[in-house]
Amino acid sequence: QVQLVESGGGLVKPGGSLRLSCAASGYTFSDYSMSWIRQAPGKGLEWVSHIGKSAVTEKYADPVKGRFTISRDNAKNSLFLQMDSLRDEDTAVYYCAKRTGLGTPYDSWGQGTLVTVSS
Amino acid sequence: EIVLTQSPGTLSLSPGERATLSCRASQSVSSRGLAWYQQKAGQAPRLLLYDASSRATGTPDRFSGSGSGTDFTLTITRLEPEDFAVYYCQQYGDAPQTFGQGTKLEI
Numbered sequence: 001q002v003q004l005v006e007s008g009g010g011l012v013k014p015g016g017s018l019r020l021s022c023a024a025s026g027y028t029f030s031d032y033s034m035s036w037i038r039q040a041p042g043k044g045l046e047w048v049s050h051i052g053k054s055a056v057t058e059k060y061a062d063p064v065k066g067r068f069t070i071s072r073d074n075a076k077n078s079l080f081l082q083m084d085s086l087r088d089e090d091t092a093v094y095y096c097a098k099r100t101g102l103g104t105p106y107d108s109w110g111q112g113t114l115v116t117v118s119s
Numbered sequence: 120e121i122v123l124t125q126s127p128g129t130l131s132l133s134p135g136e137r138a139t140l141s142c143r144a145s146q147s148v149s150s151r152g153l154a155w156y157q158q159k160a161g162q163a164p165r166l167l168l169y170d171a172s173s174r175a176t177g178t179p180d181r182f183s184g185s186g187s188g189t190d191f192t193l194t195i196t197r198l199e200p201e202d203f204a205v206y207y208c209q210q211y212g213d214a215p216q217t218f219g220q221g222t223k224l225e226i
Contacts, residue, residue, distance in 0.1 A: 044207065044218055044219070044220045044221050045156075045164065045207055045209075045218040045221075046218065047215060047216050047217070047218070059214070059215075061215060062215075095163055095164075099211075102214075103152065103211055103212055104169075104211060105154035105166055105169040105175075105209065105211055106154075106156075106164075106166060106209075107166050107175065107176075108166075109163040109164055109165070110163060111162075111163055112163055
């Protein structure tokens with residue numbers, strides 16, 4: 001069955017960087033678009049970034065544009081999120097999720113990885 | 120961007136009762152672009168319904184969705200103990216995609 005496993009979260013100081021990974025299995029990774037969605041403690045869901053199945057298309061939410069970079073390695077069934085210039089408000093659980101493409105819902109989610117930005 | 124407002128914020132019901140959750144959009148949403156997710160404490164969200172009324176794989180038939188334009192509804196008939204969770208609506212037909220703030224369904 002589909003499995004998405006995030007890693008790379010942790011505690012980082014404001015202004016610091018972190019790289020999240022998402023390992024996919026149980027399906028043909030290169031056939032699906034992927035996204036990162038985050039959830040601040042006790043809050044709702046916020047879409048962060050999207051990448052198309054061949055990595056040609058990248059999209060970012062305004063709060064992270066210019067600071068975060070999404071990428072994927074289809075040969076290794078992996079998704080990444082490079083997060084630079086981190087701010088307190090980036091503190092959240094970060095989920096990776098798969099979708100057929102833009103304009104479709106998320107049919108599978110990982111368990112999430114916690115990113116805490118604090119001095 | 121389209122803002123989704125869910126109501127009520129918290130809904131207190133008992134097992135066996137019927138739950139009606141609302142999701143209202145700030146502008147018209149394509150009915151093919153509205154989904155509902157269930158999130159239990161400490162878990163990732165799970166897709167329940169998509170295209171406003173289509174059940175995702177594994178979604179019990181006591182869950183149903185309806186609506187169009189700016190008003191959408193998730194109905195759960197005969198609540199089971201495992202249905203008590205937070206429910207989010209999402210519109211994915213318009214960029215950027217957005218989520219509602221959630222409705223907590225509690226016993």
